[in-house]
Amino acid sequence: MPTLRPTLHLDRLGAVIAVLIGVALFAAPFVTYRANRIVAGEGRLLTDALPPAGVTGVLIVVLGVTLCAALARKLLVRLGAAALGLCVIFPAVGWSAGFVTPSGNTFARVSPSVGFWLLALAFALLAADALTRLHFGPWARLAALAAAAGALALLLLSGAWNDLSLMKEYANRADSFWREARQHLWLAFGSMAAACLVGLPLGMVAHRIGRLRAAILQGLNIVQTIPSIALFGILIAPLGYLAAHVPLAAALGIRGIGAAPAFIALFLYSLLPIVANTVAGLSQVPAAVTDAARGMGMSARQRLLQVEWPLALPVVLAGIRIVLVQNLGLATVAALIGGGGFGTFVFQGIGQTAIDLVLLGAIPTVALSFAAAVILDAVIDLTQRGAHDRD
Amino acid sequence: MSPRSIILRASALLLLATFIAAPQLFAFAFEPLTVNNAPAIYNQSSLLTLTVSHLRTVFLATLASTVLAIALAIFVTRPAGREFLPLSRSLMNIGQTFPPVAVLAIAVPLVGFGEKPTLIALFLYGLLPIFENTLTGLMEVSPRTLEAARGMGMNARQRLVQVELPLALPLILAGIRLSVIISLGTATIGSTVAAKGLGEVIIAGLQSNNVAFILQGGLVVALLAVLIHDGLGLAERMAARKLGRSADEVS
Structure with a gap:
């Protein structure tokens, strides 16, 4: 036209x-x-x-x-x-x-x-x-x-x-607001940290051993497909059993309903992006670069830490960005099973059809995810630039 | 597909179908989880009805978001809509930072309880992956292919329908699959705002402290999602294969 x-x-x-x-x-x-x-x-x-x-x-x-x-x-x-x-x-x-x-x-x-x-x-x-x-x-x-x-x-x-x-709703529950805020951050960042501890080594193993790679990624892919509240529900039964029969678990605060199933579910969801991106990051390191490093007499450990890892970092960070944005959002659902977090206000607000109470829970969640996305995007850019300078 | 994976898929599907159609058959497995003689199998409404209305909600919402998302992606890649391209990309990025629960919750005070807020949330949130993938698919069509199509005397419309959209199809289908999976999950949460769906079983279990309900609801939703994800993945691979073959035929 x-x-x-x-x-x-x-x-x-x-x-x-x-x-x-x-x-x-x-x-x-x-x-x-x-x-x-x-x-x-x-x-x-x-x-x-x-x-x-x-x-x-x-x-x-x-x-x-x-x-x-x-x-x-x-x-x-x-x-x-x-x-x-x-x-x-x-x-x-x-x-x-x-x-x-x-x-x-x-x-x-x-x-x-x-x-x-x-x-x-x-x-x-x-x-x-x-x-x-x-x-x-x-x-x-x-x-x-x-x-x-x-x-x-x-x-x-x-x-x-x-x-x-909105601020009157906040003033009425200022104490619980900050308590739920801490809980929300603990759920999102704690599960992400745990997933990094497990996922980064797992990704390196999967990168080295081709047969394991497909199995690990497929398994994690299936976990990722399960809707959040279904996964919470599936975890509640075994955790409840554990709490009832293992005194140590109960002493650690593990119960069927509450933060424990939410934390574990977020941890499981976080694994796929971290493992998959670690594998992708490591496998995009050009063979010529690792060969050159070997030629310079670097040990396997030195190659990993000084060559492969820095080159893979931007891709790994992209995985962490996905995890963080995803966890900050999913942590709202934890409130449904008594896990706390900003979702508490969202679901209370739904129950009372009080939109301002919903917003009291939703706005901080969106603001946090948005800030996390912007910050990690910037960090990824900076590390990419660093990797290029090294070239 | 190997015979083993066919058997695995078929038996998973059979298990799910049997459970939905005749859940009482499995009561023995859930009885140990109940206390005080609570029912072992959800009995407020039939699992079949809930599954059907769950799937109906997801289907209607995905259909609407597919149509609009593809239309929008086509618009911003045409000369008339180019000005909106950079903005639409960053809007997609920003949109993904909104958790689906928040969209659902904000819709409730606006349109009331029931099916409507769930449909709205599913529709809005479902747009993102489809739009993003369609956009990527359309942008990845190489300029040389388009040049060749132009050289063959195709007009803009023919190029879109006969060249660009078919080449983008595998990515579009992947976007639809992502969208469906997110929608299945969000529709489950929709039960908190009184939409009919499988989330009802889980929520009822949480409210009456009946772990049997929570577990069976969780398992049905999980199995359903995994099977649908798998089925759509198969459809994608078939489309990609067909595309590869037709490209071979042309060359």
Whole structure:
């Protein structure tokens, strides 16, 4: 289909973003107001959600960002505009919560609504597009992540969001929030560490011995296929038996229901990416390189540690990235079998149809997986660069 | 396929089918796990009904995500959609950091309990692997192949349907398989939001502290997933082989 190129460059993505923003501003509620935690809410358009000065300010900024998205071609300008937009609407929604809640009313709940999320989505799309096309190096990406985390911390610590329902849910269970956070991290990182201890040597063995390789990888592949809660369920029976009949197991805190089956299941899921990537990493080391190392008089041990391992590292790290993102997500399911973690809030929230409680569990999970993915991608880039320098 | 692996697959399938159709036959194996005369076999609804509705949910969601994901992947690889290519790739990366449970949980307050939130979560999450694989498959078609197709007088549409999509097919099928496996698991968790499915057995077991229910639910779901994964893998290999043969015929 031939398209006419207008003389003024109109960005296609920018057009989509402009439509999103238009809907968000004028057709969708910015916040939802509920008289108490349980009842159905009523939406408030942006124009009714802030004092007139606030509405004008937000509108000016958002329209400015829209213009940049539609017309600006400099990627840094687009990124800056997106960041500015986000820095305005996030505090604005907190401010709106204070404005909409009648003074002295402690039962009323205000949550961000469709309009807010659409605006956030539109700006995030703009930022993601600019960031992708800027091709930032690993350090710059880490710096951008740190800046985003810093801005988020500032927002939460400043109390700007304290009137929002999400933060009220948090305030009601601040202690258990941090306890579940520790449990979540322990489940995700602990099982990953255990899988590295077993999986890296197993991968090296599988790399050396061809016959074992197929059997190990096939077995782990089958484990990976089993849905998480089914695997938890299968582990509950033997662990319960162990706890009932072996006093030592019970003394170690192993019980049929709880963190033990979740930890073991996450460990088993982690093995495949680690073993498979160790094998792949080691087998992509060129034979000429190992031959040269042998020719230099290196022992098998020296070859492994100084030649093969550094060259395989980026691929192994890619496996660890998969494991970490997967574990941080799967650990939410552990709550179903009493294993704790952020899933506790998600499932409580489902039970009470309280979306803010669901978000209290879901947002930290997504933020952690996202941060883990960005950090490990950067580390992989850095090690790759290191390996190339050595070439 | 070796005779041994055929026998192994056939007996696994037979075992699963018998268990789903007549679970009472296996009651003796689960009785030792129960306490206080609790039932050994889940009796709130038949395993067959639950399996059928579990598979139906997965099938409907995967069908919808396959259609949309392939259409999107085609769009971003055409001249009209090129501008969206870099963004769509990073969105896929970001999307994968969302755990399926979170998608499911967020859908509940929006559309209520039951089948709907599960279908939405399965559909959205199922898009990712199919889109990613279709995209890779389409991008991997070598420019020389496309040039040759153009030289033969094929128009853009013919090139897509007769050259690019067939070459990308094995990867697309692999994406669908990944998507189905993730969906089978997420549909199991869907039972926490009252969708009819096999997760019901496990959840009921957890709630009434009946290890027999938990174990049989877990085993049925696990065996089902492993067999489906295996079956789809076979289909993929057949498609790849067929593709290889037709390429040979052309040359």
